[in-house]
Amino acid sequence: MLRLHGIVGHEADAGLHDRLHHVEHHGGIEFLFVPPEEAGRKRFRRATDRGTDCAVSLDRDEDLIDGALLWLEHDRAIIVRFGQQALWRLRPINATAALKLGWHAGNLHWRVRFEGECLVILLDGPPADYRARIAHLLAEGDIVDLADV
Amino acid sequence: MTGVQKTKGARIAAARVGIGGPVGSGKTALVERLIPALLGRGIDLAVITNDLVTAEDAERIRRSGLIDPARVSAVEAGACPHTVIREDPTLNIEAADELERRFPGVELILLESGGDNLASTFSRDLTDFWMFVIDVAGGDDIPRKRGPGVIRCDLLVINKTDLAPHVGVDLARMHEQALAVRSNRPVLLTNCRKGEGIDAVVGMIERDVLFRA
Structure with a gap:
């Protein structure tokens, strides 16, 4: 040692x-x-x-x-x-969607960065685990998944 | 060695080890077993306990006779326990800093969180290593629920192994599933009431945190 x-x-x-x-x-x-x-x-x-x-x-x-x-x-x-930090870049389509996304990210204790109109999630685990938590927002089209991961 | 190294003459801060887990899983019982085991190996130790609005656990450990009561500090979260070990751990950081000032030779500080849920995790700003304690009586489905506490901790401790036959838990399967959800990162079994499995926990702290072996 x-x-x-x-x-x-x-x-x-x-x-x-x-x-x-x-x-x-x-x-x-x-x-x-x-x-x-x-x-x-x-x-x-x-x-x-x-x-x-x-x-x-x-x-x-x-x-x-x-x-x-x-x-x-x-x-x-x-x-x-x-190693390279895995990122997941998300763009809410409007202020309402941004509030929803921010609310979820905060409650889920995600590590995030702000980049203009995007919220960048710093992933500490498999992307699928993150995606599952906001699947409804993605399905409703509130969030544009810029899929860096 | 002739290399450039900061170690020479530098005072190295005490290692900080977090202990989290649900209410009643045996966190304080684990601390009570770890104290004599660590002191017995010559480790200079202090303890911080976290409670909601009392110093119940700190008083229990101070009265135990296991450690100098002055080496036990209490933090009262006043809110959900995870708020003071993750979102804003400054109360605990200050408590640890203060113990290091009062006891300059301290090598290891154990920080016991208040009982919380499976989402509870420690900030890296606060602890160098943290373990999460669950118990068989909480149900053998706990690992499968993949809570962040279970998944992200450095060491998962499954306590109260002696109760498995009484609560219908297949301990071997629970252990196997815990390893599976953690991608084979460490899972240790303990029965704190009888002191079983404690040596393995201490051994891991000595090796991975205190760098003794």
């Missing part, structure tokens, strides 16, 4: 470029893939793409980001990679 605490930098940091380039040249870059729905964790245990068992903790005021550097030594670096 490799115990890691905190983010020591970012793969794009100019000050780390030469060191990371050296590590990469020696084949020492390991990626720790973190699903987007797990990105909010402050403490977790996962294996890198090369099988290194990483026990990771962050300070309470730190947020894990894609490209975060968790470990760096002369011949080895561990970099976080997020």
